[in-house]
Amino acid sequence: MGCYLYPLWNRTAGDCLLDSVLQATWGVMDRDGTLRRALADSLVDGASLFYKRWKEEEQRQAHLQGYSLGEDQLRQDWAAVLALADQKRKSLEQIHVFALAHVLRRPVVVYGVKVVKNFRGENLGFVNFEGVYLPLIWEKKFCSKSPVALAYTRGHFSALVSLPSSQTNEVGAWSNRSCDSHVSYLPLVDSEGRQFPLHFISEEEIGCEERLLKQYCECHVTKTGILTAVQEAGCPHSLVSQLVDEWLDRYRRMDKRREAAACSNYDSDS
Secondary structure (H helix, E strand, O other): OOOOEEEOOOOOOOOHHHHHHHHHHOOOOOOOOHHHHHHHHHHHHOHHHHHHHHHHHHHHHHHHOOOOOOHHHHHHHHHHHHHHHOOOOOOOOHHHHHHHHHHHOOOEEEEEOOEEEOOOOOEEEEOOOOEEEOOOOOOHHHOOOOOEEEEEEOOEEEEEEEOOOOOOOOOOOEEEEEOOEEEEEEEOEOOOOOEOOEOOOOHHHOOOHHHHHHHHOOEEEOOOOOEEEEEEEEOOOHHHHHHHHHHHHHHHHHHHHHHHHHHHHHHHHO
16 A cells, blocks of 8 residues: 655745745744745855756756857846845745755755646646755765655645654655655656656766765665655654644544534424
8 A cells, every 4th residue: 555745835925945845844934034045045155056057057048949158148047036035025046956955965856747727727827846955065975865745736836744653655645764764756757657857967968967866865666666855754752742742632632623613502492
């Protein structure tokens, strides 16, 4: 029996990427802007390294679409990238996902739509968030191989988490590796079986995608031939478990009060 990845609710209006990353790692949202500040500082401090990879990616995408970008235009666009990272409630872009992988020193896997549609179902445009973002600027020995999983829908990111299970499954399920941790297998292919792209790789790294994946992720191929990344999570601290239980108990009491009120209204109507 399989297990699913579940999206978590978070805020909208530009904060969803930061919220989803912190929800997937620490179970909190970026209400104080701590992660946004770390993101902005990282892009400034490592500007020369991030800019080089971002520039190459922008030029590759422009070439595929039949146009070119001059240095002046690239510099203006890069200034906009830095400004977005430093402003509250501003929506973020692909390079910000890549930078967050370096803040966390963990791979980020994004499952997303390829085409954004309006409420009539008409295509508004293509999006390219789906794929793998590796902390390539860091040496791999300083990084965790356990990826963060996110979902991207129309203009919105959500954290993807799986519920613990004692069973071992092929993909997207948890299994017991030890008494202190659980693992899940995140597919690195889309719904049509195509391997996810690695975003912001350099010209020298093109053609070495599989090697890079295996260096920065613990990869596993299922019996059906699906390439996956192993995501490992430790068991929560007892205080965290206590906080979760208290939070759930609050909502259980609310449900009981609503049920009691509904029964009371029914009896009075009768």
